[in-house]
Amino acid sequence: MSGLNCMWLSAPTDLTLLPNDVHIWRIELDRPEAQLENLAATLSSDELTRAHRFHFQEHRQRFIAGRGILRQILGSYLGIEPQQVQFDYQHRGKPVLADTLASTGLFFNLSHSQGLALCAVNCDRLIGVDLEYIRPMSDVEALAQRFFLPREYDLMRSLPAEQKQEIFFRYWTCKEAYLKATGEGIAQLEKIEIVLTPTEPARLQTIKDWSLLEIVPAENYLAAVAVAGFGWQLKCWQY
Structure with a gap:
């Protein structure tokens, strides 16, 4: 992870x-x-x-x-x-x-x-x-085919079954974080290309002047933060 x-x-x-x-x-x-x-x-x-x-x-x-x-x-x-x-x-x-x-x-x-x-x-x-709670989904491949770019879908489909869900939610949170930052809707999901692998962190391929950070905030959760620009310092607080 x-x-x-x-x-x-x-x-x-x-x-x-x-x-x-x-x-x-x-x-x-x-x-x-x-x-x-x-x-x-x-x-x-x-x-x-x-x-x-x-x-x-x-x-x-x-x-x-x-x-x-x-x-x-x-x-x-x-x-x-x-x-x-x-x-x-x-x-x-x-x-x-x-x-x-x-x-x-x-x-x-x-x-x-x-x-x-x-x-x-x-x-x-x-x-x-x-932020997404990782929950079992039977239609994860169908959702990926609908919302992801072909090369993202191909990567996910090539993985063992136990890795598909995690990769799906990683793609999803990264795309959603960027779309929430810009105020665009879910219809734009397939236009945002994310490059990642099971062992490498994600990056935004289609938009160059944005940073992307993946976070594991708790067990069975995945999250991503998208920030305009680079050179920022992260601090994590527990409310």
Whole structure:
């Protein structure tokens, strides 16, 4: 496995984000009821409406935890209370800081799967993160043929059965991280070429001025972070 196993540290109280820093936060979404109530109190009315649309309580609680903790993280960088963080939404639903906060230059992206979430934060660079729980899928080859480029599909198909799922999710997270950074949709998956092997880290083939980093945030999870440009420093925080 070529992904990076980060050293997840407790964030300092005087959290600072230098111009070339990229911070990745690992967030456990299954939280005690009392904490969920406090987090829900910081959400906007539209976020609460979204939360209550979830049929299953588990999904509703994880959404509240993810958005509430995102607000706490961003508020700590911005020096404001979590409920003061305001979002706008791009045409595909990607949350960004509202115009009133855009002058801060803070970019972020959030991804969640099952009970885990990752939040990527930096200054002045487009950034995207995708997190996937590795689950057994019977149609993994068909999905690869549909969404991947021919040479990506050929590589995956050539591998032993036990490696196919991992390679599929590596391709998927890398493509999604870039598309989330740019705000493009899943329809563009097959236009983004990723070069990787079972033992070598991934890189973006079609886009030259972007960095790509694969992360193993927990057992049975894979993630990727796409960042515009190069020369940045990674720090990994455990919320």
